[in-house]
Amino acid sequence: MQIYKRRDGDEQPYWPFGPFKVRLPFVHYRWETAEMLQALIMFVVSLAMIPLLEKYLGLPYDVALAYVVVCGIGFMLPALLGVPLVPGWITPGIPVVLLFLGNYEPGPAAIQALFALQFLVFVIFLFLGVTRLGSVLVRLIPNSMKGGIIIGAGIAALMGEISAGGRLANTPISLVLGSLICLYLMFSVSFKGLTERVPFARKIVNYGMVPGMLIAIFIGIAVGEYKMPDVKWGITAPAFGEMWNYLPFNVGFPGLDVFMLAVPTAVIAYVIAFGDIIVGQSLMQRADELRTDEKIDNNVDRIHLVTAIRNALHAFFAPYPGLAGPLWTAVAATMAERYKYGRKAMDSIYSGAGTFWITGFIALFLLPLVSFFQPVLPIALSLTLILTGYICLMVGFEQLNNNTERGIAGTMGVVLAVYGAGWGLAAGAALYILIERTHLLKFTSVKDQRRETTEAD
Numbered sequence: 001m002q003i004y005k006r007r008d009g010d011e012q013p014y015w016p017f018g019p020f021k022v023r024l025p026f027v028h029y030r031w032e033t034a035e036m037l038q039a040l041i042m043f044v045v046s047l048a049m050i051p052l053l054e055k056y057l058g059l060p061y062d063v064a065l066a067y068v069v070v071c072g073i074g075f076m077l078p079a080l081l082g083v084p085l086v087p088g089w090i091t092p093g094i095p096v097v098l099l100f101l102g103n104y105e106p107g108p109a110a111i112q113a114l115f116a117l118q119f120l121v122f123v124i125f126l127f128l129g130v131t132r133l134g135s136v137l138v139r140l141i142p143n144s145m146k147g148g149i150i151i152g153a154g155i156a157a158l159m160g161e162i163s164a165g166g167r168l169a170n171t172p173i174s175l176v177l178g179s180l181i182c183l184y185l186m187f188s189v190s191f192k193g194l195t196e197r198v199p200f201a202r203k204i205v206n207y208g209m210v211p212g213m214l215i216a217i218f219i220g221i222a223v224g225e226y227k228m229p230d231v232k233w234g235i236t237a238p239a240f241g242e243m244w245n246y247l248p249f250n251v252g253f254p255g256l257d258v259f260m261l262a263v264p265t266a267v268i269a270y271v272i273a274f275g276d277i278i279v280g281q282s283l284m285q286r287a288d289e290l291r292t293d294e295k296i297d298n299n300v301d302r303i304h305l306v307t308a309i310r311n312a313l314h315a316f317f318a319p320y321p322g323l324a325g326p327l328w329t330a331v332a333a334t335m336a337e338r339y340k341y342g343r344k345a346m347d348s349i350y351s352g353a354g355t356f357w358i359t360g361f362i363a364l365f366l367l368p369l370v371s372f373f374q375p376v377l378p379i380a381l382s383l384t385l386i387l388t389g390y391i392c393l394m395v396g397f398e399q400l401n402n403n404t405e406r407g408i409a410g411t412m413g414v415v416l417a418v419y420g421a422g423w424g425l426a427a428g429a430a431l432y433i434l435i436e437r438t439h440l441l442k443f444t445s446v447k448d449q450r451r452e453t454t455e456a457d
Contacts, residue, residue, distance in 0.1 A: 002030045002351075008293040012348045014082060019302055021082030025358060029351035034338065039359035041210050042331060044373040046071060046360060048381035049089075052321045056098065057114065058106035062239035063246055065364075069238050070318035072361040074310035078326075079354035083306050084296050085280040086335055086353045088328025089320075090121075091388045093269040095156030097321050099420045100265045108251035113262065114319035116254040120266035121323055122311035125273075129304025141271060144405040144436055145428040147396045148412030149271050152424050154392025155417035157385045167382045171225040174379060178216025179386045182209050186330070186387070208334035213383055217376045226379070232371040236364065247317065264421035269323055275395070276327035277303055283336045287349060290340040296349055330387065331356065404436055 004013035004027065013028045014021035023029055046068050053064035078087045100117065104110040127133070161168050161175070168175050184191055185204060195202040204211055220226040244250055277300060284298040303326050310324035335353065339346045346352045363369055373380070396413070400406045408431045416424025 001026075003027050006294065006348065009295065011295040011297055012350050017081075019305060021297070021302075022080060023082065023350050023354065024080070025351075025354055029348050029354055032346055032351050032355040034346075035335065035352050035355040036359045038207055038210060038331075038334075039356045040363055040369065041214065042208075042356075043360040043363040043369075044213070044377070044380045045209075045384055046075075046364065047370065047373055048377050048384060049320065049322055051377055051381060052094075052098070056101045056106055056321060057110050057246070057319070059246055060239065060242070062237065063243050065236065065370075066238035066240050066243040067318040067320065069240075069361075069364055070313065071320060071322075071324075072357070072364050074313050074324055075357040076354075076361055077310055078303075078306050079350050079357065081302070081306050082297070082299070083303050083326075084284055084298055084349045084353060085277075085303065085326055086328045086332040086356060087307075087310070088325050088331070089322030090269050090273045090276070090325035091322065091328075091384060092150065092153035092157065092392045093265075093272045093325075094322055094385065094388075095160050096153055096265055096268055096416065096421050097323065098160070099156065099417075100262065101321065103261075111246060111251050111319055112248065112254035113258055114321065115248045115315050116258045117262040117266055117269075118311055118315040118319055118323060120259065120262055121269050122308050122315055124266060124270045125304050125308035125311060128270075129301050129308055132301055142432050142436065143399060143401065144408040144432055145412065145425075146271060146275070147399045147405065147409035148416065148424070148428045149268050150275065150392050150396035150399070151409055151413030152416030153268075153272060154389045154396060155413050157389035157392065159417055161382055161386055161389075167378050171220060171378070171382075173223050174216045174220030174225050175382050175386070177219055178212050178379065178383050181215055182212030182383060182387055183390060185211060187390075205334065205337065208330045209383060209387065213380060216379050216383060217373075220376060220379055227375045229372045229375050232367050234367045236367050236370050238364075243318075248319070249316075261422075264425050268416075268421045268425070273307065273323075273325050276325055276329065279329060280327045280332060283332055284349070287336045287339050291342070293343060294348055329391065408432060408435060 002025075006012050012023065014023050015028075016022075025031060047065075049068060049071070050061065050064040053059045053067055054061065059067065075087050078085060097114075097117065101110050101113060104113045160166060163169075186208065191201065195205050217226075221228055280303075281298055281300070284296050288294075288296045307324055307326050314320045314324055335346075335349075335356070339349055339352060396409065397406070400409055408428065411431060412424055412428035415427040
């Protein structure tokens with residue numbers, strides 16, 4: 001139980017601290033058992049960043065684990081500082097970031113490049129959070145280009161998994177079955193109907209990716225696609241001392257040219273992240289309407305500031321291919337679903353989010369869990385990217401209103417996925433000016449003229 005308790009209809013108790021609202025477990029919110037259990041499995045997604053850190057930055061395993069611990073500290077900050085969203089990576093942007101990093105040799109060059117990218121993301125979030133210009137910037141980006149960015153990220157995510165020599169080709173049984181199970185449980189209309197009739201099915205939905213991930217892991221081990229885990233007892237030993245050798249302070253800071261090359265990717269990362277903020281707002285608004293006992297303060301400026309702090313933490317102490325994003329959509333959605341069942345199910349939205357990532361952070365030091373999941377980390381990463389790809393394509397096309405926008409967005413998405421952020425943005429801008437914004441060139445078709453005349457009448 002917590003020390004400070006909320007009266008029905010009030011906001012969850014907090015300590016004011018500048019633009020932030022500080023909340024501590026057992027002081028301002030209670031511990032949630034369901035979120036704790038979910039986090040003990042879902043924390044493996046955090047570990048799934050380790051293979052990318054090893055491949056693209058050239059980090060040893062123990063140093064990569066130390067990077068993940070720094071990321072875990074960042075994951076705890078939103079609930080601590082007054083943001084109700086469950087934070088994650090800028091997951092749809094990971095393939096775009098990897099395309100950018102692919103231009104640099106693993107080691108100091110790649111670390112410097114990633115520092116430049118993440119520092120720019122920090123600056124964007126900080127500036128837009130302080131000036132409150134975030135929503136203005138996104139409104140300036142045409143609908144077709146926003147769709148193209150999201151679609152491109154989705155294509156890149158799927159391409160990385162299904163390409164020749166990718167993880168799907170190497171471990172087809174576990175990944176195909178795991179992906180199908182996750183997609184069915186999370187997005188199937190028929191299963192949604194089943195949850196309305198069968199209480200047990202509703203409980204399965206509350207755990208999001210967990211059932212599909214566990215099935216994929218056990219199948220992968222059973223058919224020999226992954227090694228049997230060598231479970232060890234004790235506490236993990238992240239190499240914090242050695243980590244210094246792989247930070248910008250030691251390998252050097254990048255030059256201006258690297259910063260300039262990182263700008264397109266940083267802009268795309270922000271646009272994707274802002275889309276996550278919009279999704280988070282929608283989830284919180286729905287939860288706020290269903291639960292009149294708690295007033296949820298989902299301040300966009302605070303979200304920007306906290307996300308800026310997390311990206312700054314990463315840039316200097318653990319440059320991260322996943323970057324720091326405002327929302328982990330799959331977990332936030334399942335958490336919001338459980339939240340709507342009342343205070344007995346989840347006392348506060350902050351108690352759910354806070355319990356989840358505090359548990360996830362503690363789990364990073366539990367050697368039995370970490371050693372169990374170590375051989376199957378690629379499964380967690382692959383399932384995350386496949387689901388991300390599916391969601392990005394679904395959301396990207398949903399945003400488009402006509403065939404012109406779909407054509408521009410689809411073409412831009414393919415160029416972005418194949419050639420990177422800079423060429424993708426350039427292609428999208430060129431197509432938008434030439435095809436969609438015809439009035440800029442003073443060209444209009446006969447159909448357009450007729451339509452304008454009809455609308456005027």
